[in-house]
Amino acid sequence: MKSVAATRPIGFLIGDLARLMRRRFERRLAGSDTGLTVSEARTLAMVEHYSGWRQTALADRMGIEPMTLSGFLDRLEAAGLVVRKPDPNDRRAKLITLAPAATPVLERIHEEMVAIRLEALEGFSEEDADRLYALLQRMHGNLCCCGPEELS
Amino acid sequence: MKSVAATRPIGFLIGDLARLMRRRFERRLAGSDTGLTVSEARTLAMVEHYSGWRQTALADRMGIEPMTLSGFLDRLEAAGLVVRKPDPNDRRAKLITLAPAATPVLERIHEEMVAIRLEALEGFSEEDADRLYALLQRMHGNLCCCGPEELS
DNA sequence: GGCAGATAGTAAGGAGATCTGATTATATGG
DNA sequence: CCATATAATCAGATCTCCTTACTATCTGCC
Numbered sequence: 273m274k275s276v277a278a279t280r281p282i283g284f285l286i287g288d289l290a291r292l293m294r295r296r297f298e299r300r301l302a303g304s305d306t307g308l309t310v311s312e313a314r315t316l317a318m319v320e321h322y323s324g325w326r327q328t329a330l331a332d333r334m335g336i337e338p339m340t341l342s343g344f345l346d347r348l349e350a351a352g353l354v355v356r357k358p359d360p361n362d363r364r365a366k367l368i369t370l371a372p373a374a375t376p377v378l379e380r381i382h383e384e385m386v387a388i389r390l391e392a393l394e395g396f397s398e399e400d401a402d403r404l405y406a407l408l409q410r411m412h413g414n415l416c417c418c419g420p421e422e423l424s
Numbered sequence: 425m426k427s428v429a430a431t432r433p434i435g436f437l438i439g440d441l442a443r444l445m446r447r448r449f450e451r452r453l454a455g456s457d458t459g460l461t462v463s464e465a466r467t468l469a470m471v472e473h474y475s476g477w478r479q480t481a482l483a484d485r486m487g488i489e490p491m492t493l494s495g496f497l498d499r500l501e502a503a504g505l506v507v508r509k510p511d512p513n514d515r516r517a518k519l520i521t522l523a524p525a526a527t528p529v530l531e532r533i534h535e536e537m538v539a540i541r542l543e544a545l546e547g548f549s550e551e552d553a554d555r556l557y558a559l560l561q562r563m564h565g566n567l568c569c570c571g572p573e574e575l576s
Numbered sequence: 577g578g579c580a581g582a583t584a585g586t587a588a589g590g591a592g593a594t595c596t597g598a599t600t601a602t603a604t605g606g
Numbered sequence: 607c608c609a610t611a612t613a614a615t616c617a618g619a620t621c622t623c624c625t626t627a628c629t630a631t632c633t634g635c636c
Contacts, residue, residue, distance in 0.1 A: 281537045282544060283445040284466055285560050288487055290442035291594085292567040293435040298621095311622060314436055328584060335440055340623050342586060356585095364584040364631045385433045392434060394566050396559075404559040407552060408437055414546050415444040443623085450592095463593060480613060492594055494615060508614095516602045516613040 293388060300384040306377050307351065313381050315344040319354050319368050320378055326365040335416065353377060445540060452536040458529050459503065465533050467496040471506050471520050472530055478517040479508075487568060505529060 297310050308316070318334055325333075331341040345368065348354040353374040359365035370378075393401050449462050460468070470486055477485075483493040497520065500506040505526040511517035522530075545553050 281469070282541050282557070282560075283449060283537060284469075285557075285564065286438060286445055287442050287466075289560065289564055289567065290439045291487060292564070293438055295594095296567070297435060309621065314439075317433070317436075326584075335443060336622090337624060338585070339587090339625085343623090346586095359584090362584075362632070364629095366585070385435060389434050392563050392566055396562070400559060403555065404563075405434070405437075407548075407556040407559070408434075408441065410548070411544050411556075412437065412441055412444070414544055415441065415448070461592065478613075488593090489595060490614070491596085491616090495593090498615095511613090514603070514613080516600095518614075 293392065296388050296391065297384060300387065301381075304380045304384065306380055308348075308377070308381075312344050312348055315341065316348055316353055316370075316374060316378060317381060317385075319348075319370055320374070323369050324367050326359060326362075326367055328365075330368060445544065448540050448543065449536060452539065453533075456532045456536065458532055460500075460529070460533075464496050464500055467493065468500055468505055468522075468526060468530060469533060469537075471500075471522055472526070475521050476519050478511060478514075478519055480517075482520060 294310055297313070301308055301310065301313060306313070315334070318330060322330055322333060327341055327345065328338050331338040334341065345354060345356065349356060351373075353371050355369050355371050356366040357369065359367050393404075396404070446462055449465070453460055453462065453465060458465070467486070470482060474482055474485060479493055479497065480490050483490040486493065497506060497508065501508060503525075505523050507521050507523050508518040509521065511519050545556075548556070
């Protein structure tokens with residue numbers, strides 16, 4: 273477990289890939305007329321998947337701070353794509369759901385995501401893709417919690 | 425090649441991983457007294473590897489715009505970690521090399537990179553790590569050039 | 577019931593990475 | 607020797623994300 277590290281650090285490789293994919297996704301979103309940024313699109317897709325969750329839970333699931341999510345939701349709500357409704361059980365909390373106008377936008381987003389996936393995994397067998405995916409998720413599991421918070 | 429896409433888009437997974445690793449690397453760099461940001465550290469590591477290259481070539485290799493690199497080099501040069509010397513064959517160009525002061529800083533950077541790699545790949549066999557690395561690099565090859573520049 | 581402390585959301589502000597477009601100096605081909 | 611291309615940089619913008627502090631509300635305990 274050292275041969276690989278010498279070639280190019282895994283963190284930089286992942287960072288490069290993220291930059292490349294983000295760039296493509298940005299251009300595609302600009303090409304569609306969604307008017308969304310990458311993170312807004314991601315947020316919308318998360319709201320679709322976790323409809324009715326409160327913001328804190330959603331932010332946690334997304335791995336970002338509640339305040340960061342709040343900004344994205346502000347813009348999505350202003351665009352009429354999501355709705356914040358008060359939690360009947362807790363007046364502090366708001367439950368996030370999709371607005372009807374989100375449907376066609378999400379369709380475009382899904383199309384673009386599929387396209388990028390095809391580009392990124394071109395030439396991959398289904399097994400390769402599955403293996404890659406499994407390895408990435410293991411890595412995510414290693415990193416997502418229990419972070420180095422004792423550093424501060 | 426569709427089962428995986430339904431779970432979580434590969435682009436967002438890569439983006440999440442990049443965010444997680446960047447965060448850890450940031451904290452570690454702050455913990456060391458390098459005073460560098462993640463991108464500056466990456467730039468320094470690239471200069472180490474591609475010593476004597478001109479900025480355009482370096483930016484190209486790093487997958488960023490020359491102007492972006494220029495900013496990082498400004499700060500690294502101000503910190504006395506790299507040197508810009510004029511290319512004797514082309515007075516427009518500058519060749520980037522390490523300054524002597526970079527040596528201990530690079531050592532710290534390498535240590536932190538190794539630590540992050542260990543965290544990220546904890547529990548991975550060497551074969552898994554190699555496989556992951558190979559798959560990621562294939563993906564990088566698919567994306568790094570021939571991008572969707574016809575979109576604009 | 578009523579307060580102490582936790583929790584949900586947000587306002588304010590900032591840092592970092594990255595881009596685009598314009599500018600200057602230099603090189604190079606015809 | 608000029609037209610065009612290239613190397614680096616200036617100016618300015620966007621996007622993502624964070625920290626800190628504040629308000630409203632909830633919950634457990636006396």
